[in-house]
Amino acid sequence: MSALSSGNAVKGEPILRLRGISKQFGAVSALADIDLDVHAGEVVALVGDNGAGKSTLIKILAGVHQPSSGTIEFMGREVTLDTPAKALQLGIATVFQDLALCENLDVVANLFLGHELSPWRLDEVAMEVRAWTLLNELSARIPSVRQPIASLSGGQRQTVAIARSLLLDPKIVMLDEPTAALGVAQTAEVLNLIERLRDRGHGVILISHNMEDVRAVADRIVVLRLGRNNGEFTPENSNEEIIAAITGASENSVSRRQSRKSEQTGLQP
Amino acid sequence: MTQDSRFAALDRADVRLRHDEGIAGMVRGFIDRIRSGDLGMLPVVVGLILIATVFTSLNPVFVVPNNLVNLLFDAAAVGCISLGVVCVLLLGEIDLSIGSMSGLASAMVGVLWVNMGIPLPLAVMAALATGAFVGFVYGMFLNRFGMPSFVSTLSGLLALLGLQLYILGPTGSINLPYSSPLVRFGQIMVMPDWLSYVLAVVPGVVFVVLGMRTIRTRAAANLSSHGLGVLLFKAGALTAALLIAVAYLNQGRGIPYMFGVFVALVVVMNYALTRTKWGRSMFAVGGNAEAARRAGINVNRIRLSAFMLCSTLAALGGVFSAARLASSSQQAGTGDVNLNAIAAAVIGGTSLFGGRGSAWSALLGILVIQSISNGLTLLNLSSSLRYMITGAVLAIAVIVDSLARRSRASHGRA
Numbered sequence A: 001m002s003a004l005s006s007g008n009a010v011k012g013e014p015i016l017r018l019r020g021i022s023k024q025f026g027a028v029s030a031l032a033d034i035d036l037d038v039h040a041g042e043v044v045a046l047v048g049d050n051g052a053g054k055s056t057l058i059k060i061l062a063g064v065h066q067p068s069s070g071t072i073e074f075m076g077r078e079v080t081l082d083t084p085a086k087a088l089q090l091g092i093a094t095v096f097q098d099l100a101l102c103e104n105l106d107v108v109a110n111l112f113l114g115h116e117l118s119p120w121r122l123d124e125v126a127m128e129v130r131a132w133t134l135l136n137e138l139s140a141r142i143p144s145v146r147q148p149i150a151s152l153s154g155g156q157r158q159t160v161a162i163a164r165s166l167l168l169d170p171k172i173v174m175l176d177e178p179t180a181a182l183g184v185a186q187t188a189e190v191l192n193l194i195e196r197l198r199d200r201g202h203g204v205i206l207i208s209h210n211m212e213d214v215r216a217v218a219d220r221i222v223v224l225r226l227g228r229n230n231g232e233f234t235p236e237n238s239n240e241e242i243i244a245a246i247t248g249a250s251e252n253s254v255s256r257r258q259s260r261k262s263e264q265t266g267l268q269p
Numbered sequence B: 001m002t003q004d005s006r007f008a009a010l011d012r013a014d015v016r017l018r019h020d021e022g023i024a025g026m027v028r029g030f031i032d033r034i035r036s037g038d039l040g041m042l043p044v045v046v047g048l049i050l051i052a053t054v055f056t057s058l059n060p061v062f063v064v065p066n067n068l069v070n071l072l073f074d075a076a077a078v079g080c081i082s083l084g085v086v087c088v089l090l091l092g093e094i095d096l097s098i099g100s101m102s103g104l105a106s107a108m109v110g111v112l113w114v115n116m117g118i119p120l121p122l123a124v125m126a127a128l129a130t131g132a133f134v135g136f137v138y139g140m141f142l143n144r145f146g147m148p149s150f151v152s153t154l155s156g157l158l159a160l161l162g163l164q165l166y167i168l169g170p171t172g173s174i175n176l177p178y179s180s181p182l183v184r185f186g187q188i189m190v191m192p193d194w195l196s197y198v199l200a201v202v203p204g205v206v207f208v209v210l211g212m213r214t215i216r217t218r219a220a221a222n223l224s225s226h227g228l229g230v231l232l233f234k235a236g237a238l239t240a241a242l243l244i245a246v247a248y249l250n251q252g253r254g255i256p257y258m259f260g261v262f263v264a265l266v267v268v269m270n271y272a273l274t275r276t277k278w279g280r281s282m283f284a285v286g287g288n289a290e291a292a293r294r295a296g297i298n299v300n301r302i303r304l305s306a307f308m309l310c311s312t313l314a315a316l317g318g319v320f321s322a323a324r325l326a327s328s329s330q331q332a333g334t335g336d337v338n339l340n341a342i343a344a345a346v347i348g349g350t351s352l353f354g355g356r357g358s359a360w361s362a363l364l365g366i367l368v369i370q371s372i373s374n375g376l377t378l379l380n381l382s383s384s385l386r387y388m389i390t391g392a393v394l395a396i397a398v399i400v401d402s403l404a405r406r407s408r409a410s411h412g413r414a
Helices: A054-061 A086-092 A108-113 A124-137 A154-166 A184-199 A211-217 A237-247 A253-265 B001-010 B021-035 B042-058 B065-090 B097-116 B122-147 B149-168 B180-189 B193-220 B228-250 B257-275 B277-287 B287-293 B299-325 B337-347 B360-378 B383-410
Strands: A016-026 A028-039 A044-049 A069-075 A077-079 A092-097 A172-175 A201-208 A221-226 A230-234 B171-177 B328-329
Touching: A016 A054, A028 A054, A028 A201, A028 A230, A044 A054, A044 A184, A044 A211, A054 A092, A054 A172, A054 A201, A069 B277, A086 A092, A086 A230, A092 A154, A092 B277, A108 A124, A108 A154, A108 B277, A124 A154, A124 B193, A154 A172, A154 A184, A154 A201, A172 A184, A184 A211, A211 A237, A221 A237, A230 A237, A237 A253, A237 B097, B001 B042, B001 B171, B001 B337, B021 B228, B042 B360, B065 B097, B065 B228, B065 B257, B065 B277, B065 B299, B065 B337, B065 B360, B097 B122, B097 B171, B097 B299, B097 B328, B097 B337, B122 B180, B122 B299, B149 B360, B180 B257, B193 B228, B257 B277, B257 B299, B257 B360, B277 B299, B299 B328, B299 B337, B337 B360, B337 B383, B360 B383
Parallel strands: A044 A201, A044 A221, A092 A172, A172 A201
Antiparallel strands: A016 A028, A016 A069, A069 A077, A221 A230, B171 B328
């Protein structure tokens, strides 16, 4: 049984279409008039500074928050994502930045949380086998799936969270900072996994601050700034262009630091 | 050959994992768990031995079979209430109105059945339905208004007590007829010897049969298991302990049916909590409600179910105590009933902080609490001293829970 069994959408066909999404938290406008498209077999990177609204947008798509205005189209139909269950059911899986795992439950229970096999007489053996299959496909380094999450390291928890998102064979996978807590090998595995998901026809939304990871796998790079769309790029665009869009000016702290460094090295004989 | 198949097992591939197998492995695992603060049944066993030794030395009547039979009669009522408390504690919530709820249920049975002449089953059903409704209200208060269960059930404590006094009216006490099946159930009816012996053997047999099936299916799926030796050892120890207890109690009057009903409820609850999706969701909501919500669990419905179960079981406990005392009075459900039920759940190993516990803790905890209460009664201590001592026991139980929790955190267990 493969975790990435079926590519169900035709490559290039639009899966998700956001138009004019806004979200207010009281007086604060976290998102204003956001447009975003995700197609089957495409990795869209969502980048932006802290507070740009990336995580808010992810939470809206996961059904955790409801947008104040705007429309969400999924597979050509307009949908409302009012609960996380609804989003999962449609095929939108999310790996949250805070992972959202239950520390008191073991790995198997967390993987299958809310989607246990045979609800009236839990099939622990089948769930455990499936858990090992999923984790092995991700090359996870987890000694035992019967350990509570509390005893796992940050990277191991991350892998469990990613494995969980794949359980229901989703159409879109959203990963919020998936490599932040990972070692070198695990980061490479996650990037491989993202490419595998794309090749199977899934849509992937990737949030990352690591431009190297983003450029390695993304087909398009969507920049958010202060809750608004601030340009769309491809990995062919230069780092400077993207960073200028993220910070809002070509003259910014990153470029100033770079020029200062280059001046210093230039001064040395 | 076993060596090879073991290392090929899907869950034994990682070299860092120590493989506890056989009885030696079981003992080693047990010691590890205790050290890391996963105390399990240990406090109860130590507590029971301590209590039995102290009270027997003070008054030998304590261990006489008939006294223990009485103890089981008494334990069933508060035990039922405690079983409900386990449900809300698992969510990290609390219900402080269980005493009043049981008092109200007992008053309802008295008024509806004895005073108004409504058939007994209907009166009991009405009491249970009231319990379910009260739990529903608490759940809605929490879900709709975010009202902490501590506050809503504290106000419920007063309101339900008021309702109990109101329906009992100025006389304040109703005697239930001694010849009625309810009172006979609560005071006299015990199992015949053969039935109690059969019931003592059943758990061990079921344990072995289910265990062997698990071993087979796990082996078929290329997963390891603890092995047949451990299984037989556990089943044997369990059966021996039960048989000795039953034989001893049968020298007195025997095992009360009421206690049997309570144990059956514990078994059903244990199955629901450990082997169903609902139970898994209960633990998830108690451990991390936001994570549970994002996993698609309907957290509100889970909370509602827990509060409704708790109040319904409290009402059932009230009916049991009315049967036990053959009366519905203003005193029913007051005094130490509330705290005894909560203390029993905590002493049995259900955490006050949510996400940890089991149905068994109600059974084990109530045995400890009821033994203390029974022993103190035998010593003819006034209720003032009994309250103080029970209060101290509850404080100790919570301290043990908190320390164990801290230790678990530092040992990487939830």
